[in-house]
Amino acid sequence: DVKVTQSSRYLVKRTGEKVFLECVQDMDHENMFWYRQDPGLGLRLIYFSYDVKMKEKGDIPEGYSVSREKKERFSLILESASTNQTSMYLCASSPPWEKLFFGSGTQLSVL
Amino acid sequence: TQLLEQSPQFLSIQEGENLTVYCNSSSVFSSLQWYRQEPGEGPVLLVTVVTGGEVKKLKRLTFQFGDARKDSSLHITAAQPGDTGLYLCRGCKETSGSRLTFGEGTQLTVNP
Known part of the structure; x- marks a missing residue:
């Protein structure tokens, strides 16, 4: 069965902390994505990667960075967390041009 | 500006009723x-429509892609x-590569 695993379901951090959100997929997919989901704003793309060590900015990359050192793992980094980064973060993977497979999400609260 | 507009944003109905939700854009999509996203989970693909005017059925769900490939209904x-x-539509444009766009979603509640 296809699986995208996000390391934490719930995370509480303080303003200014460095935060790592980890995502692992076991399907050998080339593409991996990080979205955030907020009420009334839908799913917004933060960053995506189409190959190891490759990354592209999405629609809202400010305040975030990513790392893809291995094909199966895509990490989202908040260098200095702020309260407006409180959100549900969703990781997804896909083969090129095909459907997305999502993880269950990480609900991040920044206090 | 949202590339894909979904309506209605919220819908609460009784069991047994019929409903339609819409996904509209001024852009043409290749597919x-x-x-559908359930609470506490990530979205799961229901269907992909590719051809203008295409209709696909999934049990009680009927999906239609507009003739001009700018809109769709469920x-x-x-x-x-x-x-x-939460029902989400996602438009795929060949020129956008993997940077594809989601609508804001329609939150459906069906009451027993």
Whole structure:
């Protein structure tokens, strides 16, 4: 069965902390994505990667960075967390041009 | 500006009723996907429509892609409480590569 695993379901951090959100997929997919989901704003793309060590900015990359050192793992980094980064973060993977497979999400609260 | 507009944003109906949700854009898409997201989970793909005018059925769900490939609709017949969830459309444009766009979603609640 296809699986995208996000390391934490719930995370509480303080303003200014460095935060790592980890995502692992076991399907050998080339593409991996990080979205955030907020009420009334839908799913917004933060960053995506189409190959190891490759990354592209999405629609809202400010305040975030990513790392893809291995094909199966895509990490989202908040260098200095702020309260407006409180959100549900969703990781997804896909083969090129095909459907997305999502993880269950990480609900991040920044206090 | 949202590239894909979904309507209505919220819908609360009784079990057994029919409903239609819409996904509209001024852009032409090569294909369009519909996802459903249940609480505490990530979205799951329901269907992909590719051809203008295409109609696909998935049990009580009927998906249609507009003739001009700018819009799509999802019709549910005799809704069940298990249909409750957030319905998202996602437009695919060949020129956008993997940077594809989601609509804001329609939150459907079906009351028993």
